[in-house]
Amino acid sequence: KGYQYLRDGIKLVVENSQKINSITKCLYPEIAKRFGTTSSKVERAIRHAIEVAWNRGKIENINNLFGTKIYTANEKPTNGEFIALIANKMLLDET
Structure with missing residues (x-):
């Protein structure tokens, strides 16, 4: 559920x-x-979905998406930070 909510939230912010x-x-x-x-x-x-991704080491996927080290394993973003980060990336990629 968290992933679906997160995806929907990112789409709404975009x-x-x-x-x-x-x-x-x-x-x-x-x-x-x-x-x-x-x-x-x-x-x-949403918080749980982000936490699970962090605990499973999926941070590297996020860092690879941005081409730089945005977060480390000890720096979990808030829900709002994460949604804003991904939404901004999507908006920038559109231009």
Whole structure:
């Protein structure tokens, strides 16, 4: 679930970058509504998905995506940081 919520959140921020500024008031509720769940469950599932990726060493994939070392194993981003990072990368790649 967390991966689906995360993917949806990134897509929503790519479509409207202002949503990243109100992640708990706009983004999580919108994702929750789409999936028939609560904002707090969305937040927790996204946090868990990011945590699992970090614990399994998938940080290298993220660093490779950006061509530089953005994070280390000890530097897990917040949900908002992660969503903003990926959304910004996607927007920059479009131009």
